[in-house]
Amino acid sequence: xxEGCPRCGFADLTGERCSRCGVYxxxxxxxxEALRRGPVLRPAAGPxxxxxxxxxxxxxxxxxxxxxxxxxxxxxALLGLAVTNVLLILLTLGIYFFWAKARMRRxxxxxxxxxxxxxxYHGTGRELLIGFTRGLVVIFVPVxxxxxxxxxxxxxxxxxxxxxTLLWLLGLLLMPVAMVGARRxxxxxxxxxxxxxxxxxxxxxFVQLFVVGHVLSSLTLGLYYPxxxxxxQKFMVSNAWFGSQKFDFDGRGRELVWPFARMILLFLPTxxxxxxxxxxxxxxxxxxxxxxxxxxxxxxxxxxxxxxxxISNFVxxxxxxxxxxxWTTVRSMRFTNRNLSLVGALDLTAIRxxxxxxxxxxxxxxxxxxxxxxxx
Amino acid sequence: xxxxxxxxDAHYLDGQTPVRRPVxxxxxxxxxxxxxxxxxxxxxxxxxxxxxxxxxxxxxxxxLERGGELAEALLVRDLGFLTALRAAAPxxxxxxxxxxxxxxxxxxxxxxxxxxxxLAIGLYFWGIPALATVLAARVPVSWEVSxxxxxxxxxxxxxxxxxxxxxxxxxxxxxETLVKTLPESRYPFRVIVANNPTVNALATPGGSIVVFRGxxxxxxxxxxxxxxxxxxxxxxxxxxxxxxxxxxxxxxxLMTALVGDVSAVVAFGLQSARTLGDLRYSRQAELEADRxxxxxxxxxxxxxxxxxxxxxxxxxxxxxxxxxxxxxxTHPAAADRLPALTALAAARTRQPAKLLPGVDWNEVKKMCGxxxxxxx
Numbered sequence: 001x002x003e004g005c006p007r008c009g010f011a012d013l014t015g016e017r018c019s020r021c022g023v024y025x026x027x028x029x030x031x032x033e034a035l036r037r038g039p040v041l042r043p044a045a046g047p048x049x050x051x052x053x054x055x056x057x058x059x060x061x062x063x064x065x066x067x068x069x070x071x072x073x074x075x076x077a078l079l080g081l082a083v084t085n086v087l088l089i090l091l092t093l094g095i096y097f098f099w100a101k102a103r104m105r106r107x108x109x110x111x112x113x114x115x116x117x118x119x120x121y122h123g124t125g126r127e128l129l130i131g132f133t134r135g136l137v138v139i140f141v142p143v144x145x146x147x148x149x150x151x152x153x154x155x156x157x158x159x160x161x162x163x164x165t166l167l168w169l170l171g172l173l174l175m176p177v178a179m180v181g182a183r184r185x186x187x188x189x190x191x192x193x194x195x196x197x198x199x200x201x202x203x204x205x206f207v208q209l210f211v212v213g214h215v216l217s218s219l220t221l222g223l224y225y226p227x228x229x230x231x232x233q234k235f236m237v238s239n240a241w242f243g244s245q246k247f248d249f250d251g252r253g254r255e256l257v258w259p260f261a262r263m264i265l266l267f268l269p270t271x272x273x274x275x276x277x278x279x280x281x282x283x284x285x286x287x288x289x290x291x292x293x294x295x296x297x298x299x300x301x302x303x304x305x306x307x308x309x310x311i312s313n314f315v316x317x318x319x320x321x322x323x324x325x326x327w328t329t330v331r332s333m334r335f336t337n338r339n340l341s342l343v344g345a346l347d348l349t350a351i352r353x354x355x356x357x358x359x360x361x362x363x364x365x366x367x368x369x370x371x372x373x374x375x376x
Numbered sequence: 377x378x379x380x381x382x383x384x385d386a387h388y389l390d391g392q393t394p395v396r397r398p399v400x401x402x403x404x405x406x407x408x409x410x411x412x413x414x415x416x417x418x419x420x421x422x423x424x425x426x427x428x429x430x431x432x433x434x435x436x437x438x439x440l441e442r443g444g445e446l447a448e449a450l451l452v453r454d455l456g457f458l459t460a461l462r463a464a465a466p467x468x469x470x471x472x473x474x475x476x477x478x479x480x481x482x483x484x485x486x487x488x489x490x491x492x493x494x495l496a497i498g499l500y501f502w503g504i505p506a507l508a509t510v511l512a513a514r515v516p517v518s519w520e521v522s523x524x525x526x527x528x529x530x531x532x533x534x535x536x537x538x539x540x541x542x543x544x545x546x547x548x549x550x551x552e553t554l555v556k557t558l559p560e561s562r563y564p565f566r567v568i569v570a571n572n573p574t575v576n577a578l579a580t581p582g583g584s585i586v587v588f589r590g591x592x593x594x595x596x597x598x599x600x601x602x603x604x605x606x607x608x609x610x611x612x613x614x615x616x617x618x619x620x621x622x623x624x625x626x627x628x629x630l631m632t633a634l635v636g637d638v639s640a641v642v643a644f645g646l647q648s649a650r651t652l653g654d655l656r657y658s659r660q661a662e663l664e665a666d667r668x669x670x671x672x673x674x675x676x677x678x679x680x681x682x683x684x685x686x687x688x689x690x691x692x693x694x695x696x697x698x699x700x701x702x703x704x705x706t707h708p709a710a711a712d713r714l715p716a717l718t719a720l721a722a723a724r725t726r727q728p729a730k731l732l733p734g735v736d737w738n739e740v741k742k743m744c745g746x747x748x749x750x751x752x
Binding site: 080 | 389390392393394395396429430433437446447448449451481485492495496499522534630633634
């Protein structure tokens, strides 16, 4: 055992304690050993994992379980937060909006728990304000140059029409920029157990995917859309990381083509309700093809439940002029968590902090362009 | 201040690995003394470097962080820790949440709600109009002109304007007679007749006035049109539409910040320039335009009776849904407007001269072409 202090490497160990850094040698070794084994993971409160869903191979049984997200937030606290936000937004003539947004996200993530630990949100209102200002410039400069000025100076109609087409194309190209930017920003500001998430997809790849997807979708009268949306999901998921560990997505989307076609065929007869069944089907497909190391996500979302959830929330919001918002938010958070689980071994021992920088400009663009992208 | 002797059970995240390690924390004189119970030594956190990021709501663990972006964290389940911490270090207490304040939250929220409603009412009826007045006075004339041109492109597209050089010359002569009376003309006034059956006339910022065919066809003589134009010129001079745009836009932006969707901010900004036709002036703005319009007619030696008779005709038509009379809906008629107008018209100081002597007004009225059913 003459290998020196396990912490500082000091060779001349005489007693129980290292005389250079003061560490208790045997205890420190034991803790290193514990680190290597990983934390003791207690099974979550959800239904016990069946043998069929257990991860294959050598994972110890204690690490194999069904894990769930739990949302602890209350509608009352959310309402209180919203009311004070409204007051501060009015007092600052709108400037507080960005801080309000950051505060709300901090609450919603801080109330979401996995394995006994809350998530944390690290974004700030200042970042969002700077991102918004940059986003405005990015949007308003082309809009002013291509649309308002030609109209103001009476350019002939053909010129104006081609300029507005150009503007439309530019706007279309900004959409993927915004989507990637928003994902990059939000993941980089989210952590669990002190380890940041990150997004490392390349913008160029997504723009290409986006343009090709839109062209092919319109050429095939929409039939390519489920494949395209799966590619989009693959890009968003398989480029997401938790520390040094990557998420994986192995769906190809072919299984969604028929459900999509069926949804289109039944859209008018069901007065649009068929959309919910397709949406739930797609969510299950996306979730079930997402992996984190040896663990796999699983969704039990059903079309009927999803339809009831969203329609009743919408009706509640309309009837209360939006005042029911805290309740509908809590309700849909719980609904999502109830239908989502992570099955299999969760191996955290090899994961290290590996955060990536990201600015809030893309995030702001997505807000400005309404390109909010609903992936978890 | 003596350190409290109690040792608190907590967990420690090192910011490098997702491993929750049990620790014991002692609130010491110089800061927090943290001992890793699984071995591995101890840490000292000076209180000045510690910030609280979670633990403001029931059920949340207290989360203290130390370090930069990727911080170490300490998680304490027992809320009593915060109270003890605040008691032990009164000079740093402000940095940490006081759990005792939670019981005032409901009351404070109600108070904030009442304040927010009061503030919203105050802003809507007083703050925003005042702000619009202040801002409108600072908008350069050149901006108003380009804004007006952009609005004009929407209100009266070139293809839908009535072009008749001779009749246009006569209308321009009326404008010239009126504008001559202004001590200084900052605005390039011009009248565009739009081929549109609506009975209305609008002043855009910057001096361009649209007269719709429907209104022109309902004037009996040059004096009636002069009355309408004098009124509209005063809207321009008083920057009423610039104020209305600013009012509408700032109310829209604030509303959007409250509801929480940024994309609509942009939409509002662009839209407000276009929906000029839907803007309503306040009753006060109308009275102001009437008063100064009548003065202008006096100064130009135009018979103000035309202004009165046209207004009476419009009032008679109000409530007959058959006609597309929008003049009174965009120029709200208060009960006292007509008497005030009549009084103003009666107070003539000089003998009026006939406008456009020897011109058959029917020729001007029909400058958009003879069409069946357009006769009254």
